[in-house]
Amino acid sequence: MKNRINVTKCFFPPLEEYTKFTEIIWNNQWLTNNGELFKELSKKLKEYLEVDYIIPMTNGTLPINIALNAFAEEGEVITTPFSYVATTASIVWEKCTPVFVDISPDYLTIDESKIEEAITDKTTAILATHVFGNPCEVDKITEIAEKYNLIVIYDAAHCFGVKYKNNSLLSYGDVSTCSFHATKLFHTGEGGAAICKNEKIYHEMFYRHNFGHNGPLDFHGLGINAKMSELQSAMGLSLFPYIDHIINERKKVCQFYDNKLNFKDYRSIKIREFTDWNYSYYPIIFSSEKKLLELEHKLNQNNIYPRRYFYPSLEKLPYINENSCQISEDISSRIMCLPLYVGLEEEELNLIVELLNE
Numbered sequence: 001m002k003n004r005i006n007v008t009k010c011f012f013p014p015l016e017e018y019t020k021f022t023e024i025i026w027n028n029q030w031l032t033n034n035g036e037l038f039k040e041l042s043k044k045l046k047e048y049l050e051v052d053y054i055i056p057m058t059n060g061t062l063p064i065n066i067a068l069n070a071f072a073e074e075g076e077v078i079t080t081p082f083s084y085v086a087t088t089a090s091i092v093w094e095k096c097t098p099v100f101v102d103i104s105p106d107y108l109t110i111d112e113s114k115i116e117e118a119i120t121d122k123t124t125a126i127l128a129t130h131v132f133g134n135p136c137e138v139d140k141i142t143e144i145a146e147k148y149n150l151i152v153i154y155d156a157a158h159c160f161g162v163k164y165k166n167n168s169l170l171s172y173g174d175v176s177t178c179s180f181h182a183t184k185l186f187h188t189g190e191g192g193a194a195i196c197k198n199e200k201i202y203h204e205m206f207y208r209h210n211f212g213h214n215g216p217l218d219f220h221g222l223g224i225n226a227k228m229s230e231l232q233s234a235m236g237l238s239l240f241p242y243i244d245h246i247i248n249e250r251k252k253v254c255q256f257y258d259n260k261l262n263f264k265d266y267r268s269i270k271i272r273e274f275t276d277w278n279y280s281y282y283p284i285i286f287s288s289e290k291k292l293l294e295l296e297h298k299l300n301q302n303n304i305y306p307r308r309y310f311y312p313s314l315e316k317l318p319y320i321n322e323n324s325c326q327i328s329e330d331i332s333s334r335i336m337c338l339p340l341y342v343g344l345e346e347e348e349l350n351l352i353v354e355l356l357n358e
């Protein structure tokens with residue numbers, strides 16, 4: 001195979017559709033700070049995602065930091081070891097203490113039945129990831145949070161467009177954070193958003209993402225800069241008409257894998273019942289790390305580069321180094337995501353499947 005096939009490929013809308021929006025920026029002579037395109041994108045996202053309070057930001061990590069800064073009070077934060085490093089790093093960065101609770105071996109989300117035993121009088125928040133767009137057991141987590149008076153933050157970086165029990169998955173929790181990074185399903189180059197449960201939380205998050213401003217000369221409190229610019233908003237707006245196309249094309253690739261892979265030395269993950277999924281990733285879990293490395297090598301030799309999402313299990317990070325999460329550690333060592341993007345050709349897919357089934 002001549003072309004290198006990576007785990008993902010960024011979606012580019014036609015250039016003239018992007019420049020249509022940059023012309024508006026040039027006409028307005030306005031580059032950031034609540035510009036016309038930022039407002040338009042916020043409105044479109046609110047409608048598409050069916051949420052009431054959303055703040056687009058400059059990436060998907062700062063909304064996690066800001067939510068923890070606002071609500072976790074440097075306490076213990078119950079979290080998942082199976083996610084991207086940003087989830088744990090944000091906790092440590094905000095001077096909170098991560099307390100890892102192992103994951104469900106089927107869904108790979110935090111094991112809700114083990115959360116209560118991890119709660120102490122220092123616990124202030126739960127930060128869980130809907131990993132690969134697969135929902136956590138949100139109803140049970142809400143129940144626990146209410147019982148112990150904890151804030152719930154979801155790292156929903158993978159959840160663009162996912163519905164659970166007919167609601168937007170982003171509408172669960174006090175704050176959900178989304179990533180619009182170039183490699184994600186919907187993107188603004190770099191970008192992200194905070195989705196807030198109510199107006200009060202929205203205000204707490206909004207002023208913090210803009211230096212604490214509450215008007216030009218007035219400050220509500222401490223803040224940082226996480227504002228999304230007009231150029232980022234232009235990318236989001238020009239990509240918007242393609243979202244359904246993107247999700248459909250990805251769905252076709254996932255169905256191809258579902259039908260053609262033989263699942264002998266590997267299995268796929270289980271998507272939680274009542275989920276309308278977005279086909280954001282195609283992870284497979286091998287019978288052993290050895291098998292994974294063997295097949296990864298074989299694919300690499302054919303110029304195909306899947307990615308080991310997520311490795312290592314986060315309690316093993318050099319600044320954490322705990323020993324508590326055996327299921328996550330085990331799964332991290334033998335899970336890999338297959339190439340999945342718009343424009344992956346049948347010939348390429350056939351080769352991937354052939355190599356994995358051999």
Ligand SMILES: *Cc1c(COP(=O)(O)O)cnc(C)c1O
Pocket residue numbers: 059060061062083084086087129155157158178179180181190191192
């Ligand atoms: C991508 C990702 C992030 C970080 O988002 P950025 O927009 O790159 O800052 C956070 N958590 C998870 C699970 C991710 O996959």
